[in-house]
Amino acid sequence: MMPVRALAARALARIALGGESLREVSAHSVGKIAAARDRALFTALLNEGSRWWLRFDPALDDLLKQPLRERQPEVHALLVLGLVQREVMGIAEHAVVASSVEAVRALQRPRFAGLVNAVLRRWLRERVERLRTLDAVPQTQHAFPSWLIDAVGRDWPDLSAAVLAASNRVVPPMLRVNRRRQTREGLQARLAQTGVASAPHPWLEDALMLDRNRDITVLPGFVEGYFSVQDGAAQIAADLLSPASGMRVLDACAAPGGKTCHLLERSDLYLLAVEREASRAEHIRENQRRLGLPATVCIGDATVPASWWDGKAFDRILLDAPCSASGVIRRHPDIKLHRRERDLEALVAVQHQMLEALWPLLAPGGTLLYATCSILHAENREVVQAFMAAHSDAGIERRVLPAGHSAGPGWQLLPGEAGLDGMYYARLGKRGG
Numbered sequence: 001m002m003p004v005r006a007l008a009a010r011a012l013a014r015i016a017l018g019g020e021s022l023r024e025v026s027a028h029s030v031g032k033i034a035a036a037r038d039r040a041l042f043t044a045l046l047n048e049g050s051r052w053w054l055r056f057d058p059a060l061d062d063l064l065k066q067p068l069r070e071r072q073p074e075v076h077a078l079l080v081l082g083l084v085q086r087e088v089m090g091i092a093e094h095a096v097v098a099s100s101v102e103a104v105r106a107l108q109r110p111r112f113a114g115l116v117n118a119v120l121r122r123w124l125r126e127r128v129e130r131l132r133t134l135d136a137v138p139q140t141q142h143a144f145p146s147w148l149i150d151a152v153g154r155d156w157p158d159l160s161a162a163v164l165a166a167s168n169r170v171v172p173p174m175l176r177v178n179r180r181r182q183t184r185e186g187l188q189a190r191l192a193q194t195g196v197a198s199a200p201h202p203w204l205e206d207a208l209m210l211d212r213n214r215d216i217t218v219l220p221g222f223v224e225g226y227f228s229v230q231d232g233a234a235q236i237a238a239d240l241l242s243p244a245s246g247m248r249v250l251d252a253c254a255a256p257g258g259k260t261c262h263l264l265e266r267s268d269l270y271l272l273a274v275e276r277e278a279s280r281a282e283h284i285r286e287n288q289r290r291l292g293l294p295a296t297v298c299i300g301d302a303t304v305p306a307s308w309w310d311g312k313a314f315d316r317i318l319l320d321a322p323c324s325a326s327g328v329i330r331r332h333p334d335i336k337l338h339r340r341e342r343d344l345e346a347l348v349a350v351q352h353q354m355l356e357a358l359w360p361l362l363a364p365g366g367t368l369l370y371a372t373c374s375i376l377h378a379e380n381r382e383v384v385q386a387f388m389a390a391h392s393d394a395g396i397e398r399r400v401l402p403a404g405h406s407a408g409p410g411w412q413l414l415p416g417e418a419g420l421d422g423m424y425y426a427r428l429g430k431r432g433g
């Protein structure tokens, strides 16, 4: 089999230079790697390579006579990975050089072996000075695109350094216990029996925090549907929507079904899960099957309810709108590479459209929960404020959480606060019930 670093360089080139998603490239490649240790290294290389690309990709400009990005994307990615291994992952210098030279040969690029060796050795000689140069510019200091550094600085001036640092931190997965099949204490004990340490989140009833990254699918209880992977910030949706048994609930942007399944684990509901992408809707069905939950999944466009709505009002609506995902970069570092400032305008337009389209489906006295995993005001408080100003039958149902910030009509968690992802929630009640 090809060495792990060669596979990782090939995959990272597709993500960072080819625009493919880390999740998809990873899912496609990791199963082909036999040994668990190699899989873990491959995953770490892809994640850290994506997380730190914007720091170490520009560092190569000055080390190469001619850029390789376009001519030899895999060799370029291999060099970025060399710097990431030394500077981020703490891998020994001789191992970085030797394994990179081996990898470039495995990639069928033997004529670049000398160049890879020379560039990495030069970095190692000059690294202190070169790191100082990278630290002098915010974009290469934080490995963030400059538009996003500016946007975070504008919206969270006192907290932007903390937000950027938290977004670059590696965090272990969080689990959500399936109450219908297991108690949190029971799952914790079962995991402990196999040497997996975990701790309950202090104020989220179903959340269990793992001590470190692990292959979740081989943990005891996964196949039996005792738990799912879901950051605690996303688990707050079920607390804020809190439907009573028997209610009609709409989840308007449902895939892969994390929040849908959580709601169903808590109460017996009629829940309609709408999702535009058929392939993503399949993930909702897979999760439901594994967790043993009922729900009606419908492939449809949330901005055009006439094509899927039966005309009966909902008591609760969850609108987990498509967004910049700027609050979840710590778990999806390729967002820094793929999201563009110009995407925002279209996202904000869809968020407005969805609120407008779904509001008539809510019963008087009902609650709509607007949610995004963004930390930008333009997608959060400004969307909800504009909606409130245009709808006299909409009232704010305020909730204060143990962490985070009041943000217009809603509540904002920033990445890392209470150990959670960044997430925005606003509860809108419909008058006249």
Ligand SMILES: C[S@@+](CC[C@H](N)C(=O)[O-])C[C@H]1O[C@@H](n2cnc3c(N)ncnc32)[C@H](O)[C@@H]1O
Binding pocket: 234, 252, 253, 254, 255, 256, 257, 258, 259, 260, 274, 275, 276, 277, 280, 300, 301, 302, 303, 320, 321, 322, 323
């Ligand atoms: C933030 S994700 C939802 C995450 C989900 N609620 C969960 O907790 O697992 C947003 C989803 O909205 C879907 N989506 C985007 N535009 C849509 C539309 N017009 N109608 C319905 N779904 C849409 C996306 O495909 C994506 O799956």
